[in-house]
Amino acid sequence: MQDSQAPTFLQSLVCFGGVILIVIAGLLRFEISLHSLLVIALIWVAGHSYWLGLSYQKIKSSMISGIEKGLGAIFIFFLIGILVASLIEGGTIGALIYYGLDILHPNFFLPAGLVLCSLMSLATGTAWGTIATLGVVLMGLGQALGMSPALVAGMVVSGSSFGDKMSPVSDTTNLAAMSADTDLYSHIRSMMYSTVPTYLICVLIFTIIGFYFATETISDQEIFRLRELLGVEFLINPLTLLPLFVLLTLSINRTPAEASMLASVAAAVILAVLIQERSLVDVLNSLHTGYVSDTGNEQLDSLLTRGGITSMMWTMSLALIALSLGGILDHSGFVQVLLKGILERIHRAATLMTATISAGIVGNMSMGEGYLSIIFGGQIFKESYKESGLENHMLSRCLEEGATLSTSLIPWTTSGAFITGVLSISPLEFAPWTFFNYLNPLLSIGLAYMGFGIFRKTQIPAKN
Numbered sequence: 001m002q003d004s005q006a007p008t009f010l011q012s013l014v015c016f017g018g019v020i021l022i023v024i025a026g027l028l029r030f031e032i033s034l035h036s037l038l039v040i041a042l043i044w045v046a047g048h049s050y051w052l053g054l055s056y057q058k059i060k061s062s063m064i065s066g067i068e069k070g071l072g073a074i075f076i077f078f079l080i081g082i083l084v085a086s087l088i089e090g091g092t093i094g095a096l097i098y099y100g101l102d103i104l105h106p107n108f109f110l111p112a113g114l115v116l117c118s119l120m121s122l123a124t125g126t127a128w129g130t131i132a133t134l135g136v137v138l139m140g141l142g143q144a145l146g147m148s149p150a151l152v153a154g155m156v157v158s159g160s161s162f163g164d165k166m167s168p169v170s171d172t173t174n175l176a177a178m179s180a181d182t183d184l185y186s187h188i189r190s191m192m193y194s195t196v197p198t199y200l201i202c203v204l205i206f207t208i209i210g211f212y213f214a215t216e217t218i219s220d221q222e223i224f225r226l227r228e229l230l231g232v233e234f235l236i237n238p239l240t241l242l243p244l245f246v247l248l249t250l251s252i253n254r255t256p257a258e259a260s261m262l263a264s265v266a267a268a269v270i271l272a273v274l275i276q277e278r279s280l281v282d283v284l285n286s287l288h289t290g291y292v293s294d295t296g297n298e299q300l301d302s303l304l305t306r307g308g309i310t311s312m313m314w315t316m317s318l319a320l321i322a323l324s325l326g327g328i329l330d331h332s333g334f335v336q337v338l339l340k341g342i343l344e345r346i347h348r349a350a351t352l353m354t355a356t357i358s359a360g361i362v363g364n365m366s367m368g369e370g371y372l373s374i375i376f377g378g379q380i381f382k383e384s385y386k387e388s389g390l391e392n393h394m395l396s397r398c399l400e401e402g403a404t405l406s407t408s409l410i411p412w413t414t415s416g417a418f419i420t421g422v423l424s425i426s427p428l429e430f431a432p433w434t435f436f437n438y439l440n441p442l443l444s445i446g447l448a449y450m451g452f453g454i455f456r457k458t459q460i461p462a463k464n
Contacts, residue, residue, distance in 0.1 A: 005052055009341035012334040015048040016366060019325070023412070027428065034411055038321040045325060049332040059328060066327020067320055070369050073414040074319065077312045079261045080132045080422060081290075083268075085307030087133065088291040089283050090268035091234035091276050092243050094304070096137040097144065098230045101223050106145050110210035111203050113138045113152070114159040118199075121163025124251035125170035127408070128415070129261075130160040132422050133244060139423055140303040144226050147213055153425045154433025155206055157408050161437050162199055165404050166191060172404045175371060179378025180385075180396035190393040191400060193453035194444035201443075202436045229295045233304070235275050243268040306424065315421030319368065322412040326367030330376070335366050339380050349388055349456075350448035353398050356381050357441045360402020361410075369414050370407035374399050391455040401441040409437055 007015070019041045026037040046059050054062075087093050104112055117138070121130040135156040142152030164170050168184060177187040230236065243264045250260035265287075272278045286292075290308030293301040329335050339359050346352050356377060363373030377399045385395045407415040409431045416427045423430075431438075447453050 012338040015334045042325045045328045062327045062331035063324035066323040070323040077316050081309045081312035082287045083261050085286045085291050086265045086268035090271035091240040094230050094234040095236050095240040097140045098236050100141045110206040117159025118162045121160045122167045125167040127160035127164035150429040151433045153423050153430035157434045158436035175374050176396040176399045180392045182392035182396050186393040187396040190397045198440040198443050312421045315417040318417040319414045322368030329366045353448045354445050356398035357402035361406040364407045364413050370403045373403035389456045401444050405437040
C-alpha cells in the first residue's frame with residue numbers, strides 16, 4: 001500500500017457495491033455467464049485500484065497472491081473429479097444407490113439424508129468430502145425417487161455444513177478458534193447455543209417436506225426397474241463399498257485429504273478392473289473424461305455420467321477468477337476500510353455480532369474463499385470484541401456463522417463453484433432449500449438481540 005493512497009469509506013462502498021451490482025444484475029436480469037461477470041468485476045476493481053495509485057504490476061501481483069491463497073482448493077478440485085469417476089467405475093456409487101433404493105423410504109429420505117450427511121461430515125471434518133461422496137449418492141437416490149434436485153442438494157449442503165461447522169477435526173472450526181484466540185472446545189460449546197436449535201428445526205422442516213413429496217415419488221415398479229438396471233451395469237456386492245470405507249477411515253484418522261482421496265481412488269480402480277471387469281486403459285481415461293453410462297435408461301444415465309478432471313474445469317476456472325478478484329480487493333484495502341467504517345458506528349454487542357456475521361458473508365462475496373474471510377474477520381473484529389468485554393469464543397462463533405455457512409450459497413466462491421461442479425446444480429437453485437445455512441445466522445442474530453447466548457468477560461466492564 002506504500003505506492004498508493006488508502007481508499008475512503010465512500011470509495012470503498014462504491015467499488016464493492018459495484019461488484020455486487022454487476023454480479024447480481026448480470027445473473028438475475030440479463031442471465032450473463034458468471035465467468036464473464038466476474039471478469040467485468042475484476043476490471044472494475046482493478047480500475048479503482050489504479051485510480052488510487054496502485055501500479056499495474058502491483059495489481060497483477062495482488063491477483064497472483066489471491067490465487068496462491070486458494071491453490072489448496074484447486075488441488076482438491078482435481079482430486080474430487082478423479083474420485084467421483086473412480087467411485088462410479090468401481091461400482092461404489094452404483095452399489096450405494098442400489099442399496100439406498102431398497103432401504104430409504106421416500107417419507108424419511110430427506111431427514112435421513114440430512115442426518116447421514118451430518119454424521120459423515122462431523123466424523124471426517126470435511127463438507128467437501130461428504131458432498132463429493134455421500135452427496136452424489138443422495139442426489140442420485142433423490143432423482144431416482146422423483147424428488148427435486150434443488151431440494152436434495154439443499155438437504156445435502158445443510159447436513160454437510162452442520163458437520164463441518166461443529167466437528168473438532170474440521171479445518172474451518174479450528175481456523176475460527178485460532179483466528180479469535182480461543183480454545184477449540186469453548187468455540188464448539190459456544191456454537192451449540194444457536195446451532196443445535198437450528199439443526200432441530202431443519203430436521204423438522206425436512207421431515208414435513210419429505211411427507212409432502214413422498215406422494216409424488218416414482219412407483220415401486222420403477223424403483224425395481226432402476227435397481228435391475230444397476231445390477232446389469234455393475235456387479236453389486238458389499239466389497240464395492242471398500243473405497244468409501246478407506247476414505248472414511250483415513251479421514252477420521254486425520255490423514256491429509258489429498259492422501260485419503262488418492263487411497264480411495266486406488267481402491268476403486270482396483271475394484272473396477274478386478275470386479276467390474278473394466279479395461280485398465282478405459283478406467284484411467286475416465287479419470288480424465290469422466291464415466292459415461294449407456295444403460296438405455298435416460299434417468300439412470302444422467303445420474304451416472306459424471307466425474308473426471310474435465311468435469312471440474314468450469315469450477316476451477318471460476319475459482320481462479322474469483323480468487324484474483326479477492327486478491328485485488330484485499331490488497332487495495334477496500335473491504336477493510338468499508339468494515340472499519342461500519343465498526344465505528346457500532347455500540348451494542350448484538351449489533352457487533354450482526355456485523356461480524358455480515359462481514360463473513362461480504363468477505364466471501366468479495367474474496368471468494370471462506371478461509372480468507374475467517375482470518376480476515378478475526379483480524380478486523382478482535383479488538384472490538386475485547387473492548388466490548390465479550391468472550392473470544394463469541395467472535396469465533398460469529399465467524400463460522402457468517403463465513404463458513406454462507407460460502408456454499410455464493411456461486412463464485414470456491415465452495416459454491418465446487419458444489420456446482422460435483423452436484424451439477426448452482427447455488428442459485430438450491431440456496432432456498434439450504435435451510436441450515438441461512439436459518440443458523442438469522443437465529444443467532446435474533447437470540448443476540450434478545451440477550452440470549454451472549455458471554456462476557458466478567459473482569460472487563462461491558463459497553464452499554
